[in-house]
Each structure stands twice: as structure tokens, then as C-alpha cells.
Amino acid sequence: MNKSVLLASALVLAGLSSSAAAAEGWYVRGEAGTTTLEIDGSEGDDDTFSARGGYFFTPNVAVEGFYTNYGDDSGDGVSIKASGYGVGVVGKKNFGPDAHTGFFISGRVGAVHIETKLGVEGVGNAKDTSTEGYAGVGVGYDFTNNFGLSLNYDYAKTDIFDVDAKLKTATLGIEYRF
Template sequence: MKKSLTALALIAAGVAAAPAFAQDGGATNGWFVNGNVGQASVNKGPYDDSDTGYAVNGGYRWAVSPSALLGVEVGYNDLGNIKLKNVFNSDPVVAHDKSHLHGWTAGVNGHFNFTPNWYASARAGIYGWTGHGVNDNGTAPVRISADNTDWYGGVGFGYDFSNNFGVGLNYDYYKADNKGLDLSTDMWSVSAEYRF
């Protein structure tokens, strides 16, 4: 009970402090660029592993109300074979024997402020990917390469420090399945966005 009251007091203090960082206006049309880094996890076929993944995106949003922006985006991601923990040992940082998924995205997105600073986000679109891994066809495993156009989607929430800059936490799903190779990947990430 005491921990719950402490948590509620901290949340209330954060909400009370938010106006100190309040934006100087409502939503405005404009270009944006953002980047995500996080944990990419695949749990399909012969794979049950997670690696460091990253994504970069850019696009344009239109203000549809003082607190809502809708837009279009394009981006690139690498979700498969980077092992940051190996920076501190003699193992390779890029693990070529692992599953590997990367590709281009194109879609729509939304940025919705529910207070002047706190926001929720959503995105979805097409995912043109290339992947390498072991197929799951029930016979002797064979390492193959595949590519296809599938889909992606994600949600997030975060804090806008100003009309131009915000940080967030995100969940994204990238569908990638072709030729018996299923590299569909979940990614939990932190992001930073700059709006022009």
C-alpha cells in the first residue's frame, strides 16, 4: 500500500510538472525524422532469440486538430544480427550465422497528444524485406535467403519536450514470411524524434 501511494504521488508530481514544459502551441504541419533502438525478438521455426535492432524513419504530418497529427513515413530497419554485448568481449558484434532481417518501410502514422506534452503514436504500412536464415520445411534445415513485401504496425507513447523534440517507448511488429523462412519480428524500442 505504501509503495502504491508513493507511485501515485510521483505520477501526480509528474503531471503537475508537465505544464512547466508545455509546448508553445498546438499541432502544426511539418517534416519529421526519428530513430529507434531496441530489442528485436523472433520466435518462429528454429529461432527463439533476440538481438539489438534499429530503425530510422522520416516523413510529413498534417495537423487535423490542435492535438492530433496524421502523416506518411518511409524508413529503413535492421532487426536481426547485431549483438551489442559482444562489444565487451572477443565475439563478433555482427553475427552472420544468426537469422537476419532488414528492409524498407512505407506507411502512415499518427501522433496524438493527450496532454500538452504526453502523446500516443501509431503506425502501419508495407514492409519490403530481405532475410537470411534456416527454413522450417520439416526436412534437413537449409540456410536460405528470401525477400518479400509484407506489412508492419506499431504503437507507442512518449513525452514531447517541445513542438520540435520528443522521446518515446514503442512496440512494432514486422511480418516477414516467405519460402518456409519465417523471420517475423517483434521490437520493443526507445525512440527520439525531431520535427522541423
């Protein structure tokens, strides 16, 4: 996937959002947790955070855009830092008395553009980018029609300097719906 596909997806998202202004509504969410970066059998983990926002067209379907800082890891003179932004579709099923209350399960899929910076002591720095698919699941509780908390797990497989890498992210999320 390339940048033009990501841009086209963002434009579709913007068009759908403005044409469905009377539907369910906007939301913002913040997530914080840990990302494990696995490269060629080696693993490292660090704190991560994500800022997300989107629009629920129905109580069960939303589109969202996001930025995630996957963190950085270093050791033996090598440092790696990863971040990404993307767009996706969210599915959510609440088990409470209202459309947005009670326990829920959720899933999300989409595309993420990942930027990876690599530093090698005494050699220098390099940057690589990749646009890949991602998938995630979550469980949580919506306390009101506007406010909820969740535990989330996201997975993305990417290519860093022609080496396969996996980003496995576990977060606690807080969401506010307008």
C-alpha cells in the same frame, strides 16, 4: 504485395509531401532497441535500430518512410540476419497544451520489404525477400514542439523460405520535427 506496390506507395508519398508543403512539417526519428525473431516456435533476439522520416499533414497524421536493421542471430552453425525498408501512416494524439507537446500515444501501419539472409555452416548462404504489412504502437512525451522521446512496439509477420516468421520489435525513439 510486390515491389511495384511499394514503389507506387513511395511515389504517392512524394507527391503528397510536395503538394502539402505548407502543412505541419517534416520530421526525422531514430529508434534503437531489441527485435525478437520467432520462427516455427524458436525465438532469438538481437539489437535493432531504425531510421525514419516523414511529414505531418496535421498534428495527428503523418506519412513516413523508414529503414530498420532487425539484427542477426546465430547458434548451432546457423545464422540469420534481417533488415527492411518501408512506408506507412502514423497516427498520434498529444495530451499537452500545444499540438506537439506533452504525453502522447501513437500508432502506425504500413508495408515493409524484409530481406532475410540465412547462413548454414558447411552448406552455404541464401537470401529471401518478402513484402508484408506491419503495425506498431507507441507512448511518449514531446518536450517541445520540435523534440520528443517515445517507447515503441512494432509487429510484422513474414515468410522466410516458406516458413512463417514473426518480428517483434521494442525500441526507444527520439524524434525531431522541423
